[in-house]
Amino acid sequence: MTESAEEVWARIVGAKRQEIGGECPECAGVAPERIVWEDEFWILSYTDGPAEMAASLLLQTREHTRVGQLDDEIASQFGRISNRLTRIIENLPETSYVDVSRYGAHRGHFHVWFFAPFAPGTNTPADLHAIATKLANWGGDARA
Template sequence: MVESAEAEEVWARIVGAQRQTIPGECPECAGVAPERIVWEDEFWILSYTDGPADMAASLLLQTREHTRVGQLDDELASQFGRISNRLVRIIENLPESAYVDVSRYGAHRGHFHVWFFAPHAEGQDSPADLPTIAAKLANWGGNARA
């Protein structure tokens, strides 16, 4: 059984974890190609990637500041939830996309990022309308860039 003082110390280390800063070593912190940015605000960047041919959209949402999953403060975590929810609703209402898979992989890179993959809707083969995604997301704040 864990002693109370030991449990409190573990809890304090977890809650007090500091965001790791790796200037110049993290490719995400080094920047995203500006021509790939769909939407951005002070804390977040949404960019498109070259995804598989059967995808209407392959998007990557990441923090501007170097951080990891589990280290988001309450405000960033809340923003992530709102942005993700809105983004899924926007994409799923486009005629090009069937649904959205939200996925996290590549955690070994050490930067908070989440993927949004939208397969084509039946009978569709064109890419999702990035300017529409950007404009609708910007209705809640941030800047449309696509």
């Protein structure tokens, strides 16, 4: 049975990250094998997203901060990275578009989700190496 869009959304939004020893899970560390791209201030990692997604990525700050607490430089970086990342993903043959979403703010760490459904007629996951290397053209290090 295929889930409706509403059911998929409810499952995504309802997902909880476990606390690690009472710490913010993001500050406690991202599994190194899941990092796609990183720089001094940001980490982009892949997540186990819904089966109908070609890519499920999480962009987060290295430093524990919240939206509204970002200084102007970090906020500006976020805008540039998000715009570039969306363009990169939307130009992959495996994806049709990108949804950018922020939820889970109650956890207190700035992070934003990038979900890209499969392009029509495709069932191939997005090429994480292509995403990483193209994003690294502007700085940072490709890890995938």
